[in-house]
Amino acid sequence: MPSPTQEKRKQKETAPAHPGNLPEEQDILRSKTTCYQILDFNGEGAFGKVAICLDLNTSKTVAIKIHKDTEDDLIEKEVAMLKAVSVLDPNKKNIVRFLDDFRYHDHSCLAFEMLDMSLWDLLKERQWKPLSLNEIRPVAHQLLVAFEALKSIGIMHTDLKPDNVMLVNHKDQPFKIKLIDFGLAIHTSEVEVGMMMQTESYRAPEVNLGLPLSESVDMWAVGCVMAFLYFGANLFPCNCPYHWMKTVVRLVEDHLEYEDRMTFLALLRAVKHSFITMDHLKTAASSYSDTAIELMTVSPLETSEGSDNDNTNEDYSNAALITDHGKDSAPCSGYDADSQDSAAETKDRQSESDTVRNASSNSSSQNVGFNLGHPRL
Numbered sequence: 001m002p003s004p005t006q007e008k009r010k011q012k013e014t015a016p017a018h019p020g021n022l023p024e025e026q027d028i029l030r031s032k033t034t035c036y037q038i039l040d041f042n043g044e045g046a047f048g049k050v051a052i053c054l055d056l057n058t059s060k061t062v063a064i065k066i067h068k069d070t071e072d073d074l075i076e077k078e079v080a081m082l083k084a085v086s087v088l089d090p091n092k093k094n095i096v097r098f099l100d101d102f103r104y105h106d107h108s109c110l111a112f113e114m115l116d117m118s119l120w121d122l123l124k125e126r127q128w129k130p131l132s133l134n135e136i137r138p139v140a141h142q143l144l145v146a147f148e149a150l151k152s153i154g155i156m157h158t159d160l161k162p163d164n165v166m167l168v169n170h171k172d173q174p175f176k177i178k179l180i181d182f183g184l185a186i187h188t189s190e191v192e193v194g195m196m197m198q199t200e201s202y203r204a205p206e207v208n209l210g211l212p213l214s215e216s217v218d219m220w221a222v223g224c225v226m227a228f229l230y231f232g233a234n235l236f237p238c239n240c241p242y243h244w245m246k247t248v249v250r251l252v253e254d255h256l257e258y259e260d261r262m263t264f265l266a267l268l269r270a271v272k273h274s275f276i277t278m279d280h281l282k283t284a285a286s287s288y289s290d291t292a293i294e295l296m297t298v299s300p301l302e303t304s305e306g307s308d309n310d311n312t313n314e315d316y317s318n319a320a321l322i323t324d325h326g327k328d329s330a331p332c333s334g335y336d337a338d339s340q341d342s343a344a345e346t347k348d349r350q351s352e353s354d355t356v357r358n359a360s361s362n363s364s365s366q367n368v369g370f371n372l373g374h375p376r377l
Helices: 004-014 072-085 119-125 133-152 216-231 241-270 287-298 316-321 342-360 365-373
Strands: 028-030 035-044 048-055 061-067 098-104 107-113 165-169 173-179
Touching: 028 098, 035 061, 072 098, 072 107, 119 165, 119 216, 133 173, 133 216
Parallel strands: none
Antiparallel strands: 028 035, 035 048, 048 061, 061 107, 098 107, 165 173
16 A cells, blocks of 8 residues: 555646646656656756756766746757757767656656756856956857857757856866757757847847847857856846947947057057158258258157167157247157057056146147147047
8 A cells, every 4th residue: 555655746746737736855756767856956947947866777966957837849849959969979069968858747857967057156156256267268168169069960059148058067177067958949940030039138139130140149149158257247238128239339339449549559650650750850950851840740759658769769759849949848658559458558548648638738839739639549
């Protein structure tokens, strides 16, 4: 005669699907090939629960995703994607290993290898302290390998975010990761213009703009995940399409402005031809050289402070301002165009601009051309 506990379990297993009928700790889940005992639960979402289970045949710990709803079409699609992805080597291609699928009183259950924690949980554990570039590098490489493999079999993930990148065993294999959750994956051949996909903060511009879609949307999401790890926060807002687009445009504008600034500074280096610098005229004492110097007052020359040629350029940084009144004008300071630190470079440029503005207030009327023509960097 079955015990009351066994009878209760049998009733639960044969009961119709309902969110309230989800299994509990110590319950036994039976598939066609094995049985799983629930040890604990590791998170719950809109889809259902993730249970930490013991495979009673192999004595290995596995993770089982238990769906709340019974939308057969969506679940069948997810299972089909998982089986399609299973042709890839889960270890070499950094993709979660899919083990089993079965039902528990009509709730779909999907069994996977047991992993550690997500990138989201990692940063939360670190109190949102960003990762270093050395820590981000292996994560980036593994994700690129995973998405290259998915592209090779014509599948788009379409739901990459920190929650869906799991650390395998962070203690023993730091930053070894695997890509999970193929519930929204789709064959590339089935993608159509206008389809909505991806979480807002990780959504590619072509999705929001209704442009042709390809595997590139996943690559955009990879970049957003890297930014999340680097800054400890999402790069793009998730609560308003307008603010999302404004952020995208602003980033592009800033990038173009920075590139333009670097190009301009490269131009400054390129135009230091002797024809422009008048090196061959600076020692000549003639009306011709005096006229040349006077005409260059509308476009004063800049020299870098502390250059190797300070002894040959003495006071010549002001040559364009020399007139019959002598060298009584404000000095011009140069730019360190080879700086690798853009933040320090911006600060230096601001300091230099302030210096020029302060100096110009004490300069003669002949310096007005310099002040008005100085590029706003």
